[in-house]
Structures are given as C-alpha cells and as structure tokens.
Amino acid sequence: MTDFSAPHRMSPSAFVIIFIKSLKSIIGTSIILIFANIYDADSIIGNVWLRILAILAISAALALVVSFAQYYHKKFYIKDGYLIFTHGIIQRETASIPLDRIHSLRTKQGVWYRLLDLKGIVIDTLALREEEIELILDEGDWQRLLQRIRQEEQPKATTEPPVYRTDSVRRFANKNLLLDALCQNHLKGMAILGGFLSIIFGHLNDIPYNTFDIIDNYAESYFDEIAADPLRIVPVLATVYVIVLFLWIGRALLRYYDMSLTYDRKLLTFTHGLLSRASSRFAFDKVCTIWVKRNFLEKRFGLCTLILRQALNVTAKKEEDNLKLYGADSSSFFLTWWLGEDYGTAPDIITSKSGKGVFVHSLLPDLLLSVAATAVLCYFNLYVWTYVPAIYLLISVVKGIMTMRHSKITLKDSYIVVYGGRFAEIENYIKYRNIEVVEIRSTPFTRWFHRVTLSISTAGSNFSVRSLKIAEAKLIYELLLLKTESTSANKF
Template identity: 25%
Template sequence: MNNIKKSRVHPMVIMDTVITGFRLFGIFMVLALKEQNWKYYLLVLAGFLLLIVIGIFDYFVKSYEVRDGALIYTKGIINKEVKNINLENIQSIDMSSNIMYQAFNLLSVDINLVGGKIRIKPLKKEIALNLIDILRDLKRDEDTSVVHENTEEEIQREILRLSVKDLAFYGLLRVRFFAALGLILALNDKIRDVFKIIFDNEAYFDELLQKNAESVAGNITALFIIIGIFMILVVLASIIFTIIKYYDFILTTKDHNLLCKYGLLTKKSLVIDIDRIQSVKLIYPLRYRFFGLAKLSVETLTNNVSEDLSEQKSTIDVLPLVKKDFAQDFVKNNLGIDLEHYDNLESEKIQRKARMAMYRWSLFNCSPLPIIVFAILYFANVDLKLEYKILGSVALYLVLVSYSILVKNYMLKYNELSYDRHYFKNTFMRQLTIITELIKVKKVGTINSRTNYFMKKRDLSHLSINSIGVNSDIKLKYYDKGYKEKLERDFIISEVGYE
C-alpha cells in the first residue's frame, strides 16, 4: 500500500503567514509608519517579527501523512487539531499556484471533503503531484461502488477552450450595469473630483461644470458624459479582470473526471469526479438568451470548491459561456443524462387555482410601499391636495400589482417538475433567469409540506423534497396536496416496502 511518512510543508509557509498578517493589519501598519515616531516604528517591527515567529511555529506544527489508506492532517499552534480523513469522504482534489508559488515551483493542494476543505500549502510541485496521485489511487481502490464498462485507461479529451475573444465577451456579460450605474450616481461628487485629477486641470473642469450648470440641459449633458465615461471604464475593468482570471480556460475529461484549468497570474486546476456530482444546472440568464447562449453548472457535496467559478458556495460553472445546444450535448455525452427523455416525461405544473392564490398574495405584498408613500406625503405637508395624494398612492399600488401579476405569469410559463428513478428535472425562473436543474434522486430523505388557512381551503401547500446531500433540496410552491401523496408513494413508501 502506498504510504507517505509524516511530512512538513515547504518553508515558504512562513512568508504566507507574513503576507496574510499584512493583509489583515497592513492598513494599521501604514498609518503607524506615517506618524514618523520611532515608537510606532518599533511597534511595526515587532508586528513583523511576531508574524515571522508565528510562521515558523506553523511550519513545525503543520504536517500531513498517508497511512493505512487514510490521510492524517495536523495543524494548530495553540489548539492542535488532527484530522484523520476517510478517503471515501474526498469529493475532489484541486491545485492552484499564484505568482510567488510559480516563481519557486510550488503548489497549493485543496482536498475537498463533504461540507469542508483541507488546504495543504505550499508544497514542492513534484511532492504535491505525488501526494495527489497516491490519494487518487487509494481512493479508486476504496471506491468499489462504481463499475465502468470501459476498463481501459481513458484518453484525455478536450471539451471546451475559451479564447481571449470569448473571455472578453464573457467579461462584458458579467457586468452588472444597473449596479454600476447606482454606484456612479451615489458617488457622483467623488467621481467629478477624479475627473479633475485625470484632466490635470481643475480650473478647466470647474469652469466646464459651472457652464453646464447654467442650464438644465447642460447639467444633464455633463452628468451623462461622466456616467458614459465611467461606464466604459467599468466594462473595460470587467473584461480585463475576466481575461486575467480565466486566461487559457480549458475543460477536458479523463478517467471519468472533469479537469478544468485556467488563470494567468494565479493558475488553478480543478478535478471533479463525475460520480460525485449531485446536480446539474442549465442556466439561461436573460442577457445570455439574446445570443442563444447558456451556462452549465454542477454541484457537489463540498462547499467553497471554487471561489472563481462559483456564484454560490457549491456551484461550479464548468461551462461558463457556450451555445445552448453545446451545453445540452455536454449533459448527454459527458454526464450521461438524456435531456430528451426527461422532456418527454409527464410533468407537473402549477394549477389554475394556485395561480389565483398567488395573485391574491400580490394584492397584499404590493400594499406596504403605497401606504408608506402616502404617509410621507401626508405628514411631510407636501403642497398637494389630499385627493391627489390618495390618487397617486392608488395609482402606484395598481402599477405594482399589475407588474407583480405580469412577472408571476411570465415566470410560471417555465415552472414544471418531472422525475424518474434516477433524476428530478426541475425547471423554474429566478429573477428572469431560466434554470433547468437535474438532481440525483438516489434516496429521498424527506418530503415536507407547509400550508396556511387560505391555501388549505384550496388544497394547496408548499412542498420541499430533500435528497441525499446538502445541495439537493427542491422547493415547490403552491402545489396540489395530492401531488405530495404521489411523491410519497413513489419515494418514501416504495423505499420502505423495498427494504
């Protein structure tokens, strides 16, 4: 059996500790140095020496070993912690290397567990690769529950490669225009000061603003010029950041694993075991649908798998920007899920009586804002007749109710659930983003329902289906209570009978 004796990480961990400490307390150190007082200089020096001492202790305390088919990881200076990790608990093993690590040929190894992560860093590249190979070999020997038809070693096959042009377009789609606009308007005065610095002529810019301020049209023109220029800067910053972050993005498959590599300044490598994937999401944001594009994400039992390729803690965007047909073919050819089969299954949609219940709640949910507006107008002694205040509040209420009902009608067009003994197929819309989620059934743990007096009169309830895994919950709102009984017969009762 392959073992690794008790080993320490690379001494570069001392520098990591210093850098981490400077990130936390760097602002205080800079402020102390600006005081030009030798006492503060001594305090900063003592801080650096303390960080170095902590790093030295961390180097001698932190260790790892592989023994008897288990990984043993030790860390902690004051509170020593020893983790004995069952290899079956390992979901995936990833690598990363920032600029400093690349200069010294070092790697950081992230071992993703169910609900947690162990980060062993830094390690010499050859040592890190050897550790990963041993863990994967032992894990493969331990995991006897999955048998593949093809016993020969699979050839690494490229699935997707994103060019700089693709990444630039991806960076454009990632821009949150409304959020950027709100930030620009909120910091309008500060932004004008920045313009003065950029033009390097405060008198000229003040004269320009003063001239435009003489008329409403001129002031609006100046505002739009400022917004336009800074919006362009926001777009350029998003594009440059995306290119640097995901440079040379490539997704391949080998040995029933998905391998994802990317990064310019910090190179990262993710390995995702296809058998460990809990759910698959086909995501169609509104801005993607204009170009016939889609995004495909997978979820595992591990939180914080990738800080870069995630919009949520456990979601990994393995196909961040592809054509819709490409994403659907990937699901069928690489993940073994036939979408056409699930499209043809009998599905359940929200019934008409449920729609009426949702509309009724819109009448209540839209009422607080008009009431608040009316109260402000009434108590602030605004120079308006009472009937105008009432009519204005009623008009606002009608607009909000109409908008709420229209949005609900639009969203319900895409709301449906179907399933077989392998997957749930749940399609829904969230904030104008259409999501088709395929969740492994495995063994349903609980089927919960929640109702109230008005829903009970219509035999409606909110359902929650929990399968194995923290990321496998399906929430169904305003479904018929009879559908809950059907789900219980198919999953709960049948499983008990089978056992």
C-alpha cells in the first residue's frame, strides 16, 4: 500500500481512460481524413469501409502509443508539504504545488470512470491560467491521497474581520437605483447598440442580393440627403440615446430592483431582482478590491457606483462573481466593513501623481482615429462632416486632461488607493495582502522624461499607473513589496 512519498503512477486502469481520451481527440482530428477518403477514387485501398477501418486502426495505434507515453511519464508524490507532479512527453515539466495553496480538490466521474470504478481528481490552485491537474485514481488511492494531504496540510491563518451584529440588514432604495441608472454614461450603451445593429446589418448579406440592393440604394439616397444637412443626424442620435437610456434603466431595474443586504462580520449577502430574485455572496477574505466610481452627476446627487471584486480562480468566472451597486453613496459602509473603522483617517505614507504621459497615452489613439476619419471624409468629398472627428478630438483632449488629473496612487498604512477614471473619478481600494505581483516598466521615452509605469496585480484585478516619477515609483515599488511581506508575516 502506497503512502505517496515516492514517485507514483496513477492507477493502472487510468491508462484506459487516458487511451479513450487520446482516441477521441485523434479521431476528432482525423474525421476530415475519413470524409476525404470516402470520396477518394484514386486510393490504393479500393473498398471505402476498408479505408475507414485502416484510418481507425492507425488512429487507435497512435492513441495507444500516446496514451501509454502519457501514462508512463505522469507521476506524482507528496514530499515536505508539496504535491509534486511530473508530466509531458515532448515538453517535460515537474510542478511543485504547496498543499496549503490547493484551493479545491474536485472529483469527477464520467461513464468510463464509473465503469472502471475510478475518480478524476482535479486539483485547483488560485493560479487562474494554469491548466488543471487531473489525477485518475481508484477509490482506495483517492482516500489514501486525501488522508495524506490532510496530514501534511498545515492549518491556515485566519483573518479577523470587523465585528458586526449577525443578521444586520441594509436596504437600498429603488429611487436611488433609478436616479443612479440615469446618471451613468449611456454613450457606451450607444456603442454597444451600434455594434448590435452592425451585426444585424452584416446578416443582411444573407438576404437575396436584390433586397440588399434596394436597401443599399435607399440608404445611399437617404445618406445623400443627410450629407447635405449634417444637423439632420441629431434627431437620429437623440432617438438612439433615448432607446439606450430606457434599455439601461430596464436592465438596472431587472437586475437590482429592491436590493437588500444581510451582513455579518464575515459575509455580505445581497438579494436583488425584479422578476426573479437573485442572491450574491461576498466573503470577507475573498474580496480583493473595492471599486468606487463617482461621475459629475453622481457627486451632485450624493450617489456612487460600487463594485466588490472577488479573487478569481478556475472555479470562479470574471463577471459572475462581481456585483455592481448603483445608488446612494454607500462606499463608507463597505470600506469600513472591509478595511476597518479607521480607514478614512489613516494617514498617507506616500502619494505619487501621474504626469503628462497619461494625457498623451489617452489622446494618441483618438488622435490617430480622428486623422484617419478626416482623411476618409475628405477623400469622399464629405468636407461638411469633418466637424465630427474635430468634436471627437476636442472631447478626447478634455478626456486626456481629466485622465491625467485623476491618475495617482496613494499608499496608506494598511491599504492602497489607486485613483483613475476619465470623466468620472474612480477609486480602487486594495489591501497589501491581496497584492500578487508588482511590476515597473520603462518606455523609450523614460531616459528623457524620467517617468515609468507601475503595475499591481491582485487575484481579481490589475492596475497600471502610468507616467509616475521614476524615483517615486521605485520607492512605492519597494514599499509595496515590504508591506506585502509584512502583512503576510503578521497574518493580516
């Protein structure tokens, strides 16, 4: 009986499963070959069935070789608190996974697994992009592995979130939800609607070409009419805007109507929805960023948009686990819950503001787009329409200035605030213990302007602060790493 302390292959019956998987994949790729052979009159083998049989036999032989090599080279064992996994034929790899970093152990049992009395053990870590590791084991081996993992696994440090009375309830007014939905930037929605309409327009190609010609001629004549008087486009845009506005409000009401929050010290549970009630749960330890947005209108009416971003892994998908809260400014409530009572009074350790590089970075794509659009309009003699790229560029300049003004990073004692946003002000609150990677990047212009980009990555979000003074960025870089280290040493 093995205790998994020495390199160990999977259960012998696992070979059958690997063989079936290989066979399926090889036959899947050779299916085109099979179809091509059916109609190949010049083939050496005359009979069609014999040809198909030959292809299947070759596929089976190939699958046998591949699966045996895979089975033979796939070994695993547990040593000093690590699950060590060796695999690969062409690209050999030995992965060491600390047992305490295993996020979940999932088992799967398909038809073939059940017939052979096997279990597929899928090992997930927080490493999102890493391929899942699957071990195919029989029940005995699975139980022994589980026992060994439990023996080796060290108790995890627990964090102590702030104390709250259990079952406290907070309600979100529908009036504020409606008001905040009206305060959003609906122009983005117009772009989406435009994209949707362009898809429909793309499908018009499927309609018989006569129909398309009729529509095309009509559109051309209508466009000529509009081209003569550009102001005629205004009512069209206004109509689209109103449609988008209604869609936005409808969507917000459908999803977030009558929202209520039940909270205690470790968990936030939201229930919301107009037609069907949905619930979203946020564990204190799983939240990795609080995103707060306030645009001009939201600030005017005391509203804000807030997102609680959670740590993602292979079992959690990006948007499903994030909830957007529209309505009255409740940021201080959520920030107090997550960062502690004195989050607002904590002094700044260092603040660094972005320079003009942010403005250039924001403006450059819009500038290129405007120039290209102007060139196209001039080429088609639509000079009167050149005001559109001109206005677009003007808005881009304002956007660039606003982006530059908003972009900065502040380090506090127990958390960081990354400020950003274009027309709206965005604040991202991150705890040091959630920082996974820190990166500093220079550009070809760094030697002249002495500015760099600082990037911070967490398990659920990524932030880049551009055009920071090189000395400040390097100091922040070191402080981030030191603070990250000290918070994990203190089991924050």
